[in-house]
Amino acid sequence: MAPVHVTxxxxxxxxxxxxxxxxxxxxxxxxxxxxxxxxxxxxxxxDCYQPNDDKRxxxxxxxxxxxxxxxxxxFVFCSFNSPYKVSPExxxxxxxxxxxxxxxxxxxxxxxxxxxxNIVKEAKKRGVSADRIVFAGxxxxxxxxxxxxxxxxxxxxxxxxxxxxxxxxxxxxVPVVTKIGKQFAARVAASLLHNxxxxxxxxxxxxxxxxxxxxxxxxxxxxxDVKARVKQGIAEGPLYDTQKFTRxxxxxMEKTLERVNAGxxxxxxxxx
Numbered sequence: 161m162a163p164v165h166v167t168x169x170x171x172x173x174x175x176x177x178x179x180x181x182x183x184x185x186x187x188x189x190x191x192x193x194x195x196x197x198x199x200x201x202x203x204x205x206x207d208c209y210q211p212n213d214d215k216r217x218x219x220x221x222x223x224x225x226x227x228x229x230x231x232x233x234x235f236v237f238c239s240f241n242s243p244y245k246v247s248p249e250x251x252x253x254x255x256x257x258x259x260x261x262x263x264x265x266x267x268x269x270x271x272x273x274x275x276x277x278n279i280v281k282e283a284k285k286r287g288v289s290a291d292r293i294v295f296a297g298x299x300x301x302x303x304x305x306x307x308x309x310x311x312x313x314x315x316x317x318x319x320x321x322x323x324x325x326x327x328x329x330x331x332x333x334v335p336v337v338t339k340i341g342k343q344f345a346a347r348v349a350a351s352l353l354h355n356x357x358x359x360x361x362x363x364x365x366x367x368x369x370x371x372x373x374x375x376x377x378x379x380x381x382x383x384x385d386v387k388a389r390v391k392q393g394i395a396e397g398p399l400y401d402t403q404k405f406t407r408x409x410x411x412x413m414e415k416t417l418e419r420v421n422a423g424x425x426x427x428x429x430x431x432x
Contacts, residue, residue: 172345188351204430207398218305238267238311255286308332321349356393
């Protein structure tokens with residue numbers, strides 16, 4: 161058996177078993193006051209816990225809005241989270257946004273025809289016509305990265321945020337609007353935004369989430385400024401600094417092994 165067990169990336173929460181010694185996180189996903197909910201001791205990365213590849217690239221075949229079924233002049237809200245993450249709470253807000261922003265559409269990732277029918281049915285119940293929902297299917301990563309800039313705003317889900325999906329959107333320069341929760345899975349997008357200097361896009365309540373998205377949709381100058389700062393945050397911040405992440409991760413593992421080799425019990429560890 162390995163001398164130390166660390167959980168990382170596979171499951172965004174506590175394993176709840178005494179055999180797991182540590183969990184890798186960051187100060188946003190697991191702040192000090194929430195550590196009591198985890199059976200593991202926390203290994204704190206100084207920036208975001210999530211690794212990202214700064215060598216990734218989008219497909220050279222940049223699609224147009226018409227290529228993916230979007231109206232050319234519409235304001236495009238998007239949700240590329242898996243449909244199972246969407247609860248009635250955020251769906252209600254999305255439909256309200258569509259009604260408050262004339263000519264807008266929701267670009268919704270969903271491959272299953274029955275699920276698409278249910279989504280359209282629920283939209284109609286809320287007074288939104290079927291043509292305001294545009295479904296997106298699966299795409300290879302490079303093609304997905306190429307299509308993302310066609311969206312104006314990425315709308316996050318609440319209980320389980322977008323994780324890699326959110327960092328993809330930010331890499332493409334698309335602002336992500338999220339609501340922070342208490343559990344790890346509901347705090348990931350906040351961590352990503354913190355690490356590109358865009359904490360202003362993190363809402364503390366559903367009402368503030370709706371207001372944030374509505375302000376961006378109604379104020380094109382503000383939206384353009386936010387998009388520019390997202391791109392600057394990706395270029396200059398730690399989220400896509402792969403070398404810095406690697407150095408920090410190695411240092412954190414070395415510090416953990418030093419404690420193991422010294423025969424010490426697991427304890428919360430950070431590099432600061």
